[in-house]
Amino acid sequence: MEHYEMTVHEEHRSERIDKYLTSIESNWSRTQVQQWIKEDLVHVNKKVVKANYKVQPEDVVTVDVPEPEPLDVVAEQMNLDIYYEDQDVLVVNKPRGMVVHPAPGHLTGTLVNGLMAHCDDLSGINGVMRPGIVHRIDKDTSGLLMVAKNDLAHESLVTQLVNKTVTRKYTALVHGTISHDHGTIDAPIGRDKKDRQSMTVTRDGKHAVTHFEVKERFDEFTVVECRLETGRTHQIRVHMKYIGFPLAGDPKYGPKKTIDFNGQALHAGILGFDHPRSGEYIEFEAPLPKDMDILLDKLRNKH
Template identity: 70%
Template sequence: MEKMQWSVELEHQGTRIDKWVADQNQEWSRSQVQQWIKESHLLVNGSAVKVNQKVKQGDEITLTIPEPEPLDVEPEKMELEIYFEDEDVLVVNKPSGMVVHPAPGHLSGTLVNGLMAHCNDLSGINGVMRPGIVHRIDKDTSGLLMVAKNDVAHESLVQQLVDKTVLRKYRALVHGVIPHEKGTIEAPLGRDPKDRQKMAVVDQGKEAVTHFQVLERFKNHTYVECQLETGRTHQIRVHMRYIGFPLVGDPKYGPRKTIDVDGQALHAETLGFEHPQTKEFVSFQAPLPERFAQILDNFRKNS
C-alpha cells in the first residue's frame, strides 16, 4: 500500500474533498477518489469523511492507496495484423474501435486479450492488466503499436520513449483550412478542470510537443501529418483543437457537426525505434484504414 499526506492551504478552503484530492494527481479520476473515500482509505484529521465534505485551511489529509485486486485476463483468439515479430518485440496494427488493454469492468475484447492468445511471452513489467504494453493509442485511433515480449526489451523501449528517440508519425484529418505549411505546438496537457473525462491545455500540465505538416488542403478541411515528440493522453486531439483545427469525427474534442469516421480521423501510420537487441533502427508503416482513405478520395473528387 502507498501512503500520502497533505496539508490544505488557505487558497483551497471550501473545495470539495474529492475534487481537492483528485487535483493532486492527474492520473486519479474523481470517481476513483470518491471510491477511496467511501472505503475509508482517505482520512481528514484522522477521521473518515463524506465525499461532499469541504476542506478547511490546515486540514491534514491522509490517503492510503490500496493494492489493486488481482484480475484474470483471459486470452482470446482474434485476427491480429502483425507487422513484425521476433523473440523481443512485436509490432501490431490496431484497428479503430479496439481498446489496447483491459480495465476493471472491461476485461475482454482488448488488444491484450488477443496478444495473449497469439503468444505467451509478453513482458510483465506493467502487471497482469497490461502485459507487454509499452505505449497506448486511443480506442478509436488506428495504427501501429510496439509490444515488448520480455522485460529487457520493455525497459529499452520505454527508455527510448523517455529519450524521445521513437519515431511516431500520425495522419489526421481536421476541420478548417490550415494556412501555414507546418508548425510546432508546445502546450502542457493535464486533466480538464471543468471535465475530468477530458484532457486540456493547462498551466500545470505535463510537457507536450506536437509537430505538424500540411499534406493536402480541401474546401473546409486539411489533411495533416503529426509527429509526436511526447506522448500524452489525447495529445494530438487536444493540441489540434487548441490551435483551432479539431479532428474530424472526434466525439470528445471535435464539433457536433462532423463526418462519421468510426471515431476520430487519426491513424498512427509510422513507427520507428532501435531494436533492443540488435540496436538497429527499424521502422514500419501502416496504410490508412479504408473509411479514412475513402473520405479523402471523396474530398479529392469534389475539390
C-alpha cells in the same frame, strides 16, 4: 519463491545494488529488482537495503524471487495484423474501435486479449492487465503499436520513449484550412478540471510537443502528418483543438456531427525505434485504413 545467493567480487566494488544484480543476472530488469528491494526481498549480509546501497567486496547478497503473478486476463483468438515479431518485440497494426488493454468493465475484446492468445511471452512490467504494453493509442485511433515480449525489451523501449528517440507519425484529418505548411505546438497538457474524462492545455500540465506538416488541403478540412515528440494522453487531439483545428469526427474535442465517421480520423501510420537487442533502427509503415481512405476520397471528389 526462488532463493539466490551470491558473493560480491572486487570488480563490482561500489556499484549500486540494483545495477549489480542486473549485471549478474541478465534476465532480471532494473525495474524488477527495484520492486523486490521495496518488498524487502533483497538482503545484503542478512540486512534489508535500499536501491542506492553500494555493494562492497565479500558482501553476501540474497534475493528471494517471487513466483510470477498469474494473468487473469482471458486469451482470445483474433486475426491480428502483425507487422513484425521476434523474441523481443512485436509490432501490431491496431484497428479503429479496439481498446488496447483491459480495464474494469472492459475485460474482453482488447488488443491484449488477442496478444495473449498469439504469444505467451509478454513482459510483466505493467502488471496483469497490460502485459507487454509500452505505449497506447486511443480506441478510435488506428495504427502501429510496439509490444515488449520480455522485461528487458520493455525497459529499452520505455527508455527510448522517455529520450524521445522513437519515431511516431500520425495522419489526421482536421477541421479548417491550415494556411502554413509546417508548425510546432508546444503546450502543456493536463486533466481538465471541469471534465475529468478530458484533457486540456493547462499551465500546470505536463510538457507536450507535437510537430505537424500539411499534406493536403480541402475546402473545409486539412490532412496533416503529426509527429509526436512527447506522448501525453489525447495529445494530438488536444493540441490540434488548441490551435483551432480539431480532428474531424472527434466526439470529445471536435464539433458534433460534421462528418460521417465514427470517431476521430487519426491513424498511427509510422513507427520506428532501435531494436532492444541489436540496437539497429527499424521502422514500419501501415497504410490508412479503408474507412479513412474512403473518407478522404469523398473529400477529394467534392473538392
